[in-house]
Amino acid sequence: MRYDSVLDMIGDTPLLRLDPAGHGVPEAEIFLKLESANPFGSVKDRVAWALLRDHIDGIVADEQVVLEASSGNTAKALQIIASMHGVGFRAFTNRVRVREVREMLSLLGADVTEMPGLSECPDPTAPNDVFGVIGDLMEREPGRYHHTSQYTNEDNLRAHYEETGREIYRDAGPVDLLVGGLGTTGSTRGAATYLRERNPDTAVVGVVAAEGDFIPGIRSAAEMWEVGLFEPGFYDAIAAVDSADAITASLELARRHGVLAGPTTGAAYAAARERLLSGPGGPVTAVVIACDRMEPYLSYYRHRRPDLFGAARSATQDAAPSVAPEQMEAWSAAGEHVVVVDVRTALAFQAGHIPGAINLRDDLLEQVMEAGTPFSEASRVVFVCPTGDRSARFAARAAATGCRAYNLEGGVLSWRDSGRPLAGM
Amino acid sequence: MSPRYPLPAARHPIAERLLADGDAVREAIERFGSPLHLVFPQVMAENAAGLAAVLERHGVPYNIFYAHKVNASHTLLGRAAAAGLGADVTSEAELSRALAAGFPPDRIEATGPKSRAFIERIAALGVTANADDLWELDRLAAAARAGSTVPVLLRLSGFASPVVPPSRFGIDLADADAALEAVRRAPGLDLRGVAFHLDTADPAARVDALTESMAVVAAAHRKGLRPSVIDIGGGFRQRFVEDPEPFQRYARALAAAAPGELAWPGHDLGVPAAHKYGNHRPATEVLERFLTAEIERRPVAEVLRECLLTLWIEPGKALVDHAGITVAEVLYRKRAAGRDLVVLDLSRNQITPADQEVLLDPVLVDGRGDPLEEGVFLAGRLCLESDLVSRRKVFLDAEPASGDVLAFVNTAAYQMDLSASAAGGHPPPRKIAAILDGDRFTFAADTSDDDHGS
Numbered sequence: 001m002r003y004d005s006v007l008d009m010i011g012d013t014p015l016l017r018l019d020p021a022g023h024g025v026p027e028a029e030i031f032l033k034l035e036s037a038n039p040f041g042s043v044k045d046r047v048a049w050a051l052l053r054d055h056i057d058g059i060v061a062d063e064q065v066v067l068e069a070s071s072g073n074t075a076k077a078l079q080i081i082a083s084m085h086g087v088g089f090r091a092f093t094n095r096v097r098v099r100e101v102r103e104m105l106s107l108l109g110a111d112v113t114e115m116p117g118l119s120e121c122p123d124p125t126a127p128n129d130v131f132g133v134i135g136d137l138m139e140r141e142p143g144r145y146h147h148t149s150q151y152t153n154e155d156n157l158r159a160h161y162e163e164t165g166r167e168i169y170r171d172a173g174p175v176d177l178l179v180g181g182l183g184t185t186g187s188t189r190g191a192a193t194y195l196r197e198r199n200p201d202t203a204v205v206g207v208v209a210a211e212g213d214f215i216p217g218i219r220s221a222a223e224m225w226e227v228g229l230f231e232p233g234f235y236d237a238i239a240a241v242d243s244a245d246a247i248t249a250s251l252e253l254a255r256r257h258g259v260l261a262g263p264t265t266g267a268a269y270a271a272a273r274e275r276l277l278s279g280p281g282g283p284v285t286a287v288v289i290a291c292d293r294m295e296p297y298l299s300y301y302r303h304r305r306p307d308l309f310g311a312a313r314s315a316t317q318d319a320a321p322s323v324a325p326e327q328m329e330a331w332s333a334a335g336e337h338v339v340v341v342d343v344r345t346a347l348a349f350q351a352g353h354i355p356g357a358i359n360l361r362d363d364l365l366e367q368v369m370e371a372g373t374p375f376s377e378a379s380r381v382v383f384v385c386p387t388g389d390r391s392a393r394f395a396a397r398a399a400a401t402g403c404r405a406y407n408l409e410g411g412v413l414s415w416r417d418s419g420r421p422l423a424g425m
Numbered sequence: 426m427s428p429r430y431p432l433p434a435a436r437h438p439i440a441e442r443l444l445a446d447g448d449a450v451r452e453a454i455e456r457f458g459s460p461l462h463l464v465f466p467q468v469m470a471e472n473a474a475g476l477a478a479v480l481e482r483h484g485v486p487y488n489i490f491y492a493h494k495v496n497a498s499h500t501l502l503g504r505a506a507a508a509g510l511g512a513d514v515t516s517e518a519e520l521s522r523a524l525a526a527g528f529p530p531d532r533i534e535a536t537g538p539k540s541r542a543f544i545e546r547i548a549a550l551g552v553t554a555n556a557d558d559l560w561e562l563d564r565l566a567a568a569a570r571a572g573s574t575v576p577v578l579l580r581l582s583g584f585a586s587p588v589v590p591p592s593r594f595g596i597d598l599a600d601a602d603a604a605l606e607a608v609r610r611a612p613g614l615d616l617r618g619v620a621f622h623l624d625t626a627d628p629a630a631r632v633d634a635l636t637e638s639m640a641v642v643a644a645a646h647r648k649g650l651r652p653s654v655i656d657i658g659g660g661f662r663q664r665f666v667e668d669p670e671p672f673q674r675y676a677r678a679l680a681a682a683a684p685g686e687l688a689w690p691g692h693d694l695g696v697p698a699a700h701k702y703g704n705h706r707p708a709t710e711v712l713e714r715f716l717t718a719e720i721e722r723r724p725v726a727e728v729l730r731e732c733l734l735t736l737w738i739e740p741g742k743a744l745v746d747h748a749g750i751t752v753a754e755v756l757y758r759k760r761a762a763g764r765d766l767v768v769l770d771l772s773r774n775q776i777t778p779a780d781q782e783v784l785l786d787p788v789l790v791d792g793r794g795d796p797l798e799e800g801v802f803l804a805g806r807l808c809l810e811s812d813l814v815s816r817r818k819v820f821l822d823a824e825p826a827s828g829d830v831l832a833f834v835n836t837a838a839y840q841m842d843l844s845a846s847a848a849g850g851h852p853p854p855r856k857i858a859a860i861l862d863g864d865r866f867t868f869a870a871d872t873s874d875d876d877h878g879s
Contacts, residue, residue, distance in 0.1 A: 097722070211714060303722055345721045348731035351639045352646040361721075386731050413733050416651070424643030 007081070009039040010049050011163050015171040015287070022256040025276045027283045031172050032253075032269075032290045033164065035187075036261055040077045042292035043164075043187055044070075048077035050159035051148040059087050064146040067137065069093060069130040072101045072217055073292055074150055079110040092130040098216050099299040151184050160190025168287050174199035179272040180289035181218040181264040182206040182238070187289055189234060203236040207264075207271045210242040216300060217264045217291065239271035243304055246270060250294060251308075260294040263301075303363065320396035323406040325415055328382055337379045341365070342412070343391055352422035354384060354408075354415055362390055369394065373401045380404045387411040429800065430675045430687070431820040432702070434785040434834040435667045437747035439465050439861050444832055447791030449866045450752060453857060454830065456868065460753035460771040460854040462841045464496070464871060466504035467861060468748040473508045475709045476661075476740060483716045483726035485736050490534050492659055492741030493519050497842045500858040500871045501745060502526045513555075513739040517543045520552065534656075536580070536739065537594070544568055548575050548613070555580050555620050555656065557594055562607040562614075569613025576617040578656050578737075579604050581641060586633035590625055601641045609648050616650040618642070618734065622658025626700060626711045628718040631657055636720060639732065655729065656737035657715070661708035662700065663746040663838055665785055672703035672784065679817075689802055690762065692816040694782055702784035708743030742838040749837025751776055751854065752790065753814075755829045756806070764818075765801040767825050772805045773812050775854055776833055778843035782816055783833065790830040792823030803831075807849045 003009050014037055018030045035043035065088040068078055075091035082089035090111045096102040105112055115130055138145050150156050168175060168191060175195045180188040192204040209215040221240040250266025253259040272288045302309050331338050340357035342349050349359040368374055375381045381403055383391035388411035398405035416422055443449060454461060480487040490513040491505035503526045512523035515537040523533050534553040539561055547554050548568035553576040556562050569575040582595030596604050608616045619641050621634045645652045666672060676697050679687055688694045716726040729736055753771035777783050800818030825831060845853035856871040
């Protein structure tokens with residue numbers, strides 16, 4: 001199909017019926033609303049365009065800068081639309097926690113202000129939050145900025161009411177159950193309002209991350225109760241899903257149904273299936289909102305499921321040459337060049353490390369070593385971790401490439417306990 | 426009939442069993458009198474095992490210190506010693522009790538503001554000093570003999586993170602360097618590590634305090650000191666209810682109520698704090714949320730292992746959660762000021778700390794019949810208008826009569842003796858240990874008679 005603007009490609013996303021043999025819920029029709037098929041990759045494309053569509057001419061004319069609180073997909077979509085129109089965009093967020101999301105934003109030229117804090121999703125009611133900063137900015141230079149305000153802007157809801165909800169009804173007919181992740185709550189509330197007008201019995205389940213857990217783009221259970229943002233009466237249930245189940249479910253979607261969707265979609269699918277399986281049964285039509293794609297979360301998957309990335313292979317571990325602290329000291333005393341590589345986190349390294357060591361945390365070193373061994377053959381390289389188990393893997397791999405690599409016996413712990421000094425930063 | 430707002434308390438199976446065993450409660454009252462505090466050492470052991478299991482599951486090297494100040498009971502203290510816990514003491518008297526209960530000095534930690542005499546005993550015994558101020562460090566340095574290694578923790582405060590609540594305790598981070606220097610120069614002191622305590626269940630606050638504390642650990646290494654402990658204190662909460670809904674419903678009703686409708690005239694109950702009597706999450710969950718929270722995209726438990734630090738915690742409330750109940754006899758019922766009163770042989774300060782209102786309903790032992798339609802106020806026995814055991818209207822689940830026994834559930838944390846007075850010649854209630862042995866309870870006095878009330 002021919003398009004003249006990428007913005008025309010936003011919306012009207014496919015509704016995919018999942019093969020019942022794959023989802024395994026008797027008598028249920030489960031559909032995925034593939035918001036991931038939007039041109040920039042997420043449900044937020046709709047929101048971003050809905051927030052700007054009616055204002056963009058004025059923003060261009062007045063040379064305004066667009067402001068939004070977003071940690072990911074909304075920022076990405078707004079940045080693209082803003083740069084297509086030649087206007088500036090600034091995103092404010094507590095913290096971008098997923099590497100690919102962060103990298104994508106900088107690739108697109110987004111000006112992101114990170115304000116280390118608590119939550120993936122900002123809390124509009126909290127003081128000193130990103131909203132305070134945005135408010136201050138706008139007050140200082142009236143007229144300079146346009147705040148799209150996805151959390152409070154009715155256009156967010158309206159887009160999902162008029163488009164997402166309508167499309168779902170058009171393609172699926174009356175819906176018994178709608179399940180989606182809760183961030184701004186716009187997609188579930190907007191779409192459900194439309195669907196309930198056609199079928200008042202439509203149950204709506206909002207999905208959050210289990211308390212203390214993290215799933216990109218949605219709130220955690222604790223935040224949900226504490227933040228006065230959403231209307232609890234609107235939802236039939238709030239389902240808390242942990243990241244492990246979200247990942248498992250998204251992998252299932254990829255492997256059994258060919259849908260490459262991110263962990264939030266996995267969480268929503270897991271919650272939908274659980275609700276259907278524990279329900280009364282009988283014929284039911286359920287729709288799960290697939291909000292974005294899997295690829296931007298590879299580091300998230302890698303971090304939580306290193307086993308899927310071959311990290312479990314440890315056959316060479318026994319072959320890791322090891323070295324005792326005395327020997328290491330003797331090499332240095334004899335004038336040899338010894339590189340001590342501490343694979344712990346920066347915090348642990350700063351708090352106390354072997355004097356002269358460098359810090360390359362294990363997950364980053366893993367990536368580096370996929371590309372090759374970054375150490376000179378002229379140096380001896382000693383890998384250290386807390387107790388000497390994790391570093392053995394790196395020593396073995398580096399040694400296998402011809403590097404003079406060793407594992408420090410007993411790690412930093414025995415080093416310390418033998419009375420040797422630690423350096424703090 | 427006006428709406429009822431019952432606040433049912435979560436009950437441990439042991440308490441549940443005792444409350445249903447009217448004969449056993451009567452026996453206890455006949456032997457030891459009314460009112461009476463009963464503690465359940467078995468529940469404490471269970472709580473300790475629960476917290477230890479969480480720490481072990483996450484592979485964190487740890488020590489648990491029982492914050493003895495939460496309850497003066499010797500039985501509970503002794504049970505903590507038997508369970509292999511350490512003792513957290515706040516005075517010379519508590520220190521003596523801990524030693525008598527069998528804690529060796531290297532399993533005792535002294536916290537809070539300390540007197541000169543207390544500091545001298547700490548130094549002489551080699552008990553770990555959790556220093557609240559530079560003044561204490563100077564006194565400790567003077568008291569510790571050269572060549573001794575009196576273990577010291579620096580209690581830190583003044584964190585920059587806005588989510589960490591401010592505290593009156595501890596050494597400000599700005600003074601941490603001076604504190605480290607004081608320990609380094611003292612020939613008899615050994616820096617064991619750093620400490621903080623936050624009065625919140627928020628894992629993010631503990632994560633921030635932990636992160637900021639690590640700068641002090643690093644500074645200690647720079648000075649050649651060898652810290653190996655991070656002490657995050659207590660604050661793990663009690664689980665007062667099974668379900669937070671009745672509490673929330675009550676809080677809403679209270680906010681909407683006319684003066685004197687749900688509270689005794691002249692008393693404003695304010696906005697009740699949901700994190701206390703509305704809490705249904707166990708302490709193990711608070712601890713687990715902290716251990717699984719992330720620093721640098723890695724769970725705290727793993728970061729602690731990487732930092733080579735042993736985690737110390739000092740739970741008090743969490744260890745004695747559900748480890749005690751308080752029973753009192755109904756003297757008579759009356760009507761006054763247009764309201765129904767149930768008068769008890771108990772005083773308000775003997776059941777609640779610092780004049781806090783208890784937002785849980787007491788239970789009628791062996792209670793029968795229908796729930797009381799109208800709410801009642803529970804009155805104490807002192808000659809004070811303010812001596813109302815409940816200043817809020819309580820909706821009892823059975824009809825009380827003179828001579829019946831009313832039980833207050835889950836009172837072992839601070840409620841038994843933090844504020845108890847002997848006003849009016851009424852000594853604080855006696856305390857006894859109740860042990861479930863097979864299917865019946867055995868009772869034993871908790872304290873010696875010359876130590877009455879503790």
